[in-house]
Amino acid sequence: MHVSFLGGPRPQRGVGVVAPFDFALDRELWRWVPDDISLHLTRTPFVPVEVSLDLARLVSEHETLHDAVRTLNAIAPEVVAYACTSGSFVGGIAGERAMCEAMTRAGEVPSLTTSGALLAALADLGARRIALVTPYTVSVTQSLEEYLAEAGVEVTGRAFMGLTRHIWKVPYRDVVDMARQAVKGEADALFISCTNLPTYDVIPQLEAELRIPVVSANQVTMWAALRRLGTRAVGPYQALLGGTSHALWGSGGDSARRRGPVLPEEHQEGWS
Numbered sequence: 001m002h003v004s005f006l007g008g009p010r011p012q013r014g015v016g017v018v019a020p021f022d023f024a025l026d027r028e029l030w031r032w033v034p035d036d037i038s039l040h041l042t043r044t045p046f047v048p049v050e051v052s053l054d055l056a057r058l059v060s061e062h063e064t065l066h067d068a069v070r071t072l073n074a075i076a077p078e079v080v081a082y083a084c085t086s087g088s089f090v091g092g093i094a095g096e097r098a099m100c101e102a103m104t105r106a107g108e109v110p111s112l113t114t115s116g117a118l119l120a121a122l123a124d125l126g127a128r129r130i131a132l133v134t135p136y137t138v139s140v141t142q143s144l145e146e147y148l149a150e151a152g153v154e155v156t157g158r159a160f161m162g163l164t165r166h167i168w169k170v171p172y173r174d175v176v177d178m179a180r181q182a183v184k185g186e187a188d189a190l191f192i193s194c195t196n197l198p199t200y201d202v203i204p205q206l207e208a209e210l211r212i213p214v215v216s217a218n219q220v221t222m223w224a225a226l227r228r229l230g231t232r233a234v235g236p237y238q239a240l241l242g243g244t245s246h247a248l249w250g251s252g253g254d255s256a257r258r259r260g261p262v263l264p265e266e267h268q269e270g271w272s
Contacts, residue, residue, distance in 0.1 A: 204237030
């Protein structure tokens with residue numbers, strides 16, 4: 001077989017991703033991406049500050065974002081996403097919009113953030129009351145709740161870990177335990193915050209158990225970026241992505257939640 005027979009790589013459309021300097025879940029982002037899309041990641045400069053409101057402000061300064069987006073210009077992505085939840089909610093709704101405008105000016109392409117994508121995802125799901133899981137300290141978690149309240153979203157229950165470093169090392173089991181603690185009373189959806197917290201494989205499992213849509217920071221970021229391109233993120237049994245979770249839940253409500261998980265074993269890869 002001659003190499004010329006292969007015809008070269010498939011044409012790709014680019015998504016630029018600006019992530020904080022400590023982002024460690026590049027591979028998780030790729031799992032939501034179809035084969036004809038390429039991710040082009042860049043990171044903000046290192047600062048010697050642990051995860052906190054101070055760090056959120058530092059990694060979201062307009063000059064920092066401008067420089068990061070400019071590094072992507074040579075690749076010419078069609079959309080740019082800022083993959084950081086705390087960095088995009090710390091300034092409230094007005095601050096998030098200003099960040100998008102700053103990135104758009106720097107790259108001359110549509111731009112979005114994780115927190116803006118979250119509000120769009122909740123609106124798409126019709127979710128006005130949510131349960132909340134974060135790995136953050138109490139002050140960062142409260143700041144997220146203030147951002148959600150500003151958008152008219154009520155937090156009905158929460159669980160947080162108080163971490164200031166190494167969030168990417170949190171195992172799935174701990175994420176699941178926090179989710180179970182957070183979902184108290186009536187909630188339209190569950191949000192798992194922080195783009196450095198692994199979530200891909202737990203989303204379908206939690207949706208099957210809790211009988212509500214489950215969205216995560218990385219999921220909504222990729223969903224929103226790919227929607228801007230007119231295409232869809234890839235993810236089995238994820239309600240936001242048009243998966244089959246709703247069909248599996250049945251009628252919903254507390255009685256439905258008590259029926260327990262219903263996903264077949266072949267769709268539980270990576271969860272333990």
